[in-house]
Amino acid sequence: MQSHNRSLSSAMISHDLQDWLTRTSAEPAPLPNCCCEQSTCASSELFHDTIKRLEGESRLAAEIGQSLLLKYEKFVQEDEQRRREYEQKVRKTANMLLNCLI
Numbered sequence: 001m002q003s004h005n006r007s008l009s010s011a012m013i014s015h016d017l018q019d020w021l022t023r024t025s026a027e028p029a030p031l032p033n034c035c036c037e038q039s040t041c042a043s044s045e046l047f048h049d050t051i052k053r054l055e056g057e058s059r060l061a062a063e064i065g066q067s068l069l070l071k072y073e074k075f076v077q078e079d080e081q082r083r084r085e086y087e088q089k090v091r092k093t094a095n096m097l098l099n100c101l102i
């Protein structure tokens with residue numbers, strides 16, 4: 001499957017998310033039942049395959065969620081930084097104006 005340290009660009013994230021949403025909504029496959037407990041049972045095999053696939057999908061979903069969260073936090077930080085810079089500029093300008101008036 002996907003490697004762990006692929007870069008998560010926003011295009012990639014939205015593609016993955018779209019892909020995941022399409023697959024999960026198109027495929028509400030019920031878990032196959034096994035009642036014989038044999039290791040060769042097709043139902044049992046399918047069951048484990050399905051579990052593995054679901055694990056992969058939830059890992060991907062978690063990865064996407066995590067990167068979206070990180071992105072959001074970065075935006076918030078940048079916004080805060082911009083606000084501080086703006087405030088500083090306003091204060092500097094106000095001081096300059098005051099100095100001119102005095």
Ligand SMILES: [Zn+2]
Binds near residue numbers: 034035037038042044
């Ligand atoms: Zn079985």
